[in-house]
Amino acid sequence: xxxxxxxxxxxxxxxxxxxxxxxxxxxxxxxxxxxxxxxxxxxxxxxxxxxxxxxxxxxxxxxxxxxxxxxxxxxxxxxxxxxxxxxxxxxxxxxxxxxxxxxxxxxxxxxxxxxxxxxxxxxxxxxxxxxxxxxxxxxxxxxxxxxxxxxxxxxxxxxxxxxxxxxxxxxxxxxxxxxxxxxxxxxxxxxxxxxxxxxxxxxxxxxxxxxxxxxxxxxxxxxxxxxxxxxxxxxxxxxxxxxxxxxxxxx
Amino acid sequence: xxxxxxxxxxxxxxxxxxxxxxxxxxxxxxxxxxxxxxxxxxxxxxxxxxxxxxxxxxxxxxxxxxxxxxxxxxxxxxxxxxxxxxxxxxxxxxxxxxxxxxxxxxxxxxxxxxxxxxxxxxxxxxxxxxxxxxxxxxxxxxxxxxxxxxxxxxxxxxxxxxxxxxxxxxxxxxxxxxxxxxxxxxxxxxxxxxxxxxxxxxxxxxxxxxxxxxxxxxxxxxxxxxxxxxxxxxxxxxxxxxxxxxxxxxxxxxxxxxxxxxxxx
Numbered sequence: 018x019x020x021x022x023x024x025x026x027x028x029x030x031x032x033x034x035x036x037x038x039x040x041x042x043x044x045x046x047x048x049x050x051x052x053x054x055x056x057x058x059x060x061x062x063x064x065x066x067x068x069x070x071x072x073x074x075x076x077x078x079x080x081x082x083x084x085x086x087x088x089x090x091x092x093x094x095x096x097x098x099x100x101x102x103x104x105x106x107x108x109x110x111x112x113x114x115x116x117x118x119x120x121x122x123x124x125x126x127x128x129x130x131x132x133x134x135x136x137x138x139x140x141x142x143x144x145x146x147x148x149x150x151x152x153x154x155x156x157x158x159x160x161x162x163x164x165x166x167x168x169x170x171x172x173x174x175x176x177x178x179x180x181x182x183x184x185x186x187x188x189x190x191x192x193x194x195x196x197x198x199x200x201x202x203x204x205x206x207x208x209x210x211x212x213x214x215x216x217x218x219x220x221x222x223x224x225x226x227x228x229x230x231x232x233x234x235x236x237x238x239x240x241x242x243x244x245x246x247x248x249x250x251x252x253x254x255x256x257x258x259x260x261x262x263x264x265x266x267x268x
Numbered sequence: 269x270x271x272x273x274x275x276x277x278x279x280x281x282x283x284x285x286x287x288x289x290x291x292x293x294x295x296x297x298x299x300x301x302x303x304x305x306x307x308x309x310x311x312x313x314x315x316x317x318x319x320x321x322x323x324x325x326x327x328x329x330x331x332x333x334x335x336x337x338x339x340x341x342x343x344x345x346x347x348x349x350x351x352x353x354x355x356x357x358x359x360x361x362x363x364x365x366x367x368x369x370x371x372x373x374x375x376x377x378x379x380x381x382x383x384x385x386x387x388x389x390x391x392x393x394x395x396x397x398x399x400x401x402x403x404x405x406x407x408x409x410x411x412x413x414x415x416x417x418x419x420x421x422x423x424x425x426x427x428x429x430x431x432x433x434x435x436x437x438x439x440x441x442x443x444x445x446x447x448x449x450x451x452x453x454x455x456x457x458x459x460x461x462x463x464x465x466x467x468x469x470x471x472x473x474x475x476x477x478x479x480x481x482x483x484x485x486x487x488x489x490x491x492x493x494x495x496x497x498x499x500x501x502x503x504x505x506x507x508x509x510x511x512x513x514x515x516x517x518x519x520x521x522x523x524x525x526x527x528x529x530x531x532x533x
Contacts, residue, residue: 072439091441098439100432108454121440121450169440 021205022048022071022173027080028230029066040066041077042230048173048205053196055208055216058226058234059267064209067231068175071207072098084173094122097171101178103162105150111161112137112146118169133168140164140198156187160194167202174199176208180215192219192247213267217259218247225266235266319504327505337509344475344486345513347403351410352471352517356464358411359418366419367426367452368444384416388474392481401482409481410474414467421466425459426452461525468517472510 029041040063048054056064069075070082073092082089084096097118105114115133119125137143140160150158159179166174179195180188196219199206210216216223220239227234239259241250250256271279301321307313308320315323331337366373391412399405429452437447479488487506494502 074435074438092439093441096439098436100436102432104430104433104436106433106451106454108457117437117450118440121437121442121446 019050020047021050021052021085022046022207023081023083024067024071025081025083027067027070027077027082029063029070029075030078039230041070042232044080044226044232046224046233048207050205051203052222053199053206053208053220055210055220055223056226057210057213057216057223057263057267058231059228060211062226062229063231064211064226065177068098068177068207068209071173072096072175074098094124094169095172096175097166097169097173098175099162099166099177099179102182103150103158105158105161105165107150110147110149111142111153114150114161115165115168117165122169124169129168132170133164136164136167154187155183156191156194159183159191160198163195163198167198167204172205174204174206176206178210178212179208181210181212188215189248195219196247213260213263214251214256215247217256217263218250223259223263225263237263316498317500319500323501324505324508327501328508331505340485340487340490341509341513343403344479344488347406347410347475347478347486348471348517350403350407351414351474352467354407355411355414355418355471356467359415359463360422360460362415363419363422363426364448366423368448373423380416380420384420388412389477389481392477395478396482402484405482406475406478406486406488409478410471413474413477414470417470418463418467421463422456422460425456429455457528461521461528464521464524465518468521469514472514472517476510 024044024046027041027044028039031038031040044067046054046067056067058064066075070077071089073082073089073096076090084093089096105111106117109117112134115137116125116130119129119133134146137146142157142161142164145153145157150161153161163179176195180191183191192215208216208219217239223237223239224233225235225237226232237259240255241253245253304318305321308315308318308323366376388409392409395405395408395412399408433451433455434447437451442450475486476488476491479486480492483489483492487510490506491503494500494506
């Protein structure tokens, strides 16, 4: 398989008035094309920081990040970042929210607009195109946020706890939603979460980070039938085995 | 749509409450006017000191009949609108510059705070000497009163925009100008409207104060003049005119607010 993303011995030190904190220490991760990777770890281990580094929002103190052998120095259209909250702009319609990325990147033309509209239609938001975010449910809003991220055709999707702001029922639905959309669009995804079952139900591979300074503690390759949805995975016999294993690692 | 009997009852109750409030408002005004008129007529208070509604109406019709009042109204209105526009535009531009250049904001912060707490009327003598007597000095006074608070409240609105939303745009590769135009300005539009509402009131304060300092015409001039020659009818009438004009301007801003909100839903 071709290596799409490569984090090579990344370290990151935060500087504040009170002192300096080593957040990430000599962390290396490789991600293949079309893989779904989850990063779990104790709180404060720098999970979100990893995403910020991949997206080019933060520069690592040491080490290199490359996407398709090209070094990441600033945000690029190869990466789409989806945050914990949907962050939809309340004053824009759903369609305009989805087109936001294209507009920022000066890529809004007939072709890209058609693609974005096709996504809206494909994922059942067409009737809400001209509605405002406040008229949508939490799950729909999160789906809109995902489509907004997809509209710029990124190679890699970064998902920072995209379900944690939702109630339990909606969370299960949105997990199925996100996974099926990412499969359908054949994207590579990196999910950061503190929810072990979310990680197991959605990913191909789980990276467990150590306490701060964060470094790779263990990598777990998950073996599930490819056709299962995240929800269906939860009732598989190996689910609890994985859960137990990861739970122990995080203690 | 067909409503149940209970719902109709509920709607009726809401409607009655609405009517009750409006009737009370009108009654309150009528009560004040009636009481004022009767105590002034019965000699309990001296109408020479308190004036009275009937004297105010006489004065009003006299002023409008002779047409002298129009000149005063136009002058003050012009000054107020100019002060309002200048302070809003200058204040917004400065707030945007300070937001785009945060070190500059940090440098200027203590000066802004002091200027904000300074009673602007203290600058009166300087304004008159630098700007001369007349419209320029009065508008300057109005601008000085509004502009600092405009800068501060707009800047606070800009800074309060959620950091994560800014990160969303940054992760799309947005530059500072795009963040400003796509996010900061539309997100703080409601804040901008409340600034407009405050500025309408403050511009009137500034302009009337400016006219107290130096003027030969205008509603502020009429107030000072009326006080000096002990014509309380003139003072009261001018206050009534001011109330009406300030109310109209506030109403116009409210209409703008409704139009903007309708566009954004």
